[in-house]
Amino acid sequence: MAQHFLLSAKARTLSLKAIFRMGEDAAYRTFCELRWPENQGEAICPRCGCVETYNITSRRKFKCVACHHQFSVTSGTIFASRKLSFTDLLAAIVIFVNGAKGISALQASRDLDIQYKTAFVLFHKLREAMAREMADAKLNGIVEIDGGYFGGYVKPENKKEDRKDRRLSFNRSGKRQCVVIMREREGRSLPFVVANEGDAVPYVRDRVGTLATIYADEGSGWDALHAGWDTHRVNHSVQFMDKGVCTNQAESYFSRLRRMEVGTHHHIAGPYLYAYAGEAAWREDNRRTDNGAQAMMVAGAAMDASVSRQWKGYWQRAS
Missing domain, CATH: 3.30.420.10 (Ribonuclease H-like superfamily/Ribonuclease H)
Incomplete structure (x- = not known):
């Protein structure tokens, strides 16, 4: 009998252990490469499109040489105004894709030691980004x-x-x-x-x-x-x-x-x-894609998606 794909080693190419071992700097670099793949992860001003920027290393921000606009790697994406670290964001995405039948926000809140509200909104933002692939x-x-x-x-x-x-x-x-x-x-x-x-x-x-x-x-x-x-x-x-x-x-x-x-x-x-x-x-x-590729697909879609008008400030409106 042929082995099911999810049981094979090919299905496991990224683990939480690898995410937490890479550290915050490597996780941050991963998000930069997902945001600006056409420039090898180097920042591009979202306002004027200039490829020359200054690095504000103390705050992980950039300043455009042309228009002097300050921005971060998550500015203008669904992760804008985030509070989670880049390591936790990447770990949350891996946890999300690892659930073959989905994963509850409550379980993710326990795994990452974050509030249920945070996990609930984060996962819905990921679903919104995933849905953009089939928009047209x-x-x-x-x-x-x-x-x-x-x-x-x-x-x-x-x-x-x-x-x-x-x-x-x-x-x-x-x-x-x-x-x-x-x-x-x-x-x-x-x-x-x-x-x-x-x-x-x-x-x-x-x-x-x-x-x-x-x-x-x-x-x-x-x-x-x-x-x-x-x-x-x-x-x-x-x-x-x-x-x-x-x-x-x-x-x-x-x-x-x-x-x-x-x-x-x-x-x-x-x-x-x-x-x-x-x-x-x-x-x-x-379903036949390894979890590492799935995680990068979801993360890439999230970094390519604009600020969510439905989920940004969701709990402030709901309360």
């Missing part, structure tokens, strides 16, 4: 589409005679949402959140190429897809695969997302479901 993605080839419902739990009544069928729409809490995944065969995954599965058709029109072939299940919400694409359906009440037509990769995505919800986070608030759905898609797309 267009899917082609064979695209599997499926929907899964999350949230809206209704507690059953104590007595059996008072219990109702919670699968019926008029017995739901009104908080249940549908995550729809569009996934290329051996390619990228693109999730989004809608109220009902059938509401996803406009998103499909925007994100799936007209020459693509769509595989979907028997859900009536997908009937409209036949008008615009070569669409094949499989009736899951009869069989899971019909002459090569299946949605197994979409189901694999939902398996990961449900394990994240039930086993790791235990509860995902409705307004943030899209963020966790995007994280699960990123983990599925990079």
